[in-house]
Amino acid sequence: SAVISQKPSRDICQRGTSLTIQCQVDSQVTMMFWYRQQPGQSLTLIATANQGSEATYESGFVIDKFPISRPNLTFSTLTVSNMSPEDSSIYLCSVAALMNTEAFFGQGTRLTVV
Amino acid sequence: AQSVTQPDIHITVSEGASLELRCNYSYGATPYLFWYVQSPGQGLQLLLKYFSGDTLVQGIKGFEAEFKRSQSSFNLRKPSVHWSDAAEYFCAVGAGLTGANNLFFGTGTRLTVIP
Numbered sequence: 510s511a512v513i514s515q516k517p518s519r520d521i522c523q524r525g526t527s528l529t530i531q532c533q534v535d536s537q538v539t540m541m542f543w544y545r546q547q548p549g550q551s552l553t554l555i556a557t558a559n560q561g562s563e564a565t566y567e568s569g570f571v572i573d574k575f576p577i578s579r580p581n582l583t584f585s586t587l588t589v590s591n592m593s594p595e596d597s598s599i600y601l602c603s604v605a606a607l608m609n610t611e612a613f614f615g616q617g618t619r620l621t622v623v
Numbered sequence: 624a625q626s627v628t629q630p631d632i633h634i635t636v637s638e639g640a641s642l643e644l645r646c647n648y649s650y651g652a653t654p655y656l657f658w659y660v661q662s663p664g665q666g667l668q669l670l671l672k673y674f675s676g677d678t679l680v681q682g683i684k685g686f687e688a689e690f691k692r693s694q695s696s697f698n699l700r701k702p703s704v705h706w707s708d709a710a711e712y713f714c715a716v717g718a719g720l721t722g723a724n725n726l727f728f729g730t731g732t733r734l735t736v737i738p
Contacts, residue, residue, distance in 0.1 A: 513666070542725075550730065551713060551728040551729055551730045552667075552713070552726070552728040553728075557725070601666065601667070603726075610655070610672060610674055611672065612657075612669075612717075612726060613669075614659075614667040614668075615666050616664075616665060617666055
């Protein structure tokens with residue numbers, strides 16, 4: 510199994526600002542993902558974080574709004590840019606090893622935009 | 624396109640009673656299916672998964688699920704619910720090569736357990 514540490518665990522931010530969320534894994538993993546869970550909703554995949562290259566975004570999500578970095582196999586960041594109240598959600602980091610059939614999740618970052 | 628439907632938004636059961644949470648999926652190929660549980664303020668924990676083979680899979684905490692291809696269902700069951708089972712339960716289908724990535728989640732079922 511993998512232990513995932515996400516920081517911050519929660520934050521309250523002003524609209525128009527940006528927040529960077531960090532995801533640290535205790536072992537090298539091949540695949541890292543970022544999900545969003547809007548209030549009362551299910552999880553939606555934002556993007557796959559690729560080491561050393563641009564992230565792969567899902568439909569409806571763009572790099573300018575959600576820039577992602579992955580400098581190595583154990584660390585990734587997600588930035589929520591130019592925030593609005595609609596960005597208030599829980600953001601979760603997920604990891605999986607290649608050919609592994611289980612995805613592990615961090616505890617999430619609860620973001621409130623005021 | 625893949626999708627997951629959990630028709631029950633909220634279920635209340637008495638402690639010790641049996642439980643069944645419904646999940647229906649839509650996927651063009653052999654699905655990888657998962658059940659996750661999310662306790663308040665916690666991340667997601669994998670309860671069980673189905674990739675192939677025996678259609679009845681056993682998971683942690685006494686949960687099991689049965690894959691029925693003809694019904695496109697993967698319902699979660701537990702014979703006797705404990706108060707600590709109160710949480711949000713998510714069914715998911717994996718669309719990636721290994722099944723673990725690019726998960727599509729249902730909207731979740733909130734379980735309340737009453738004494």
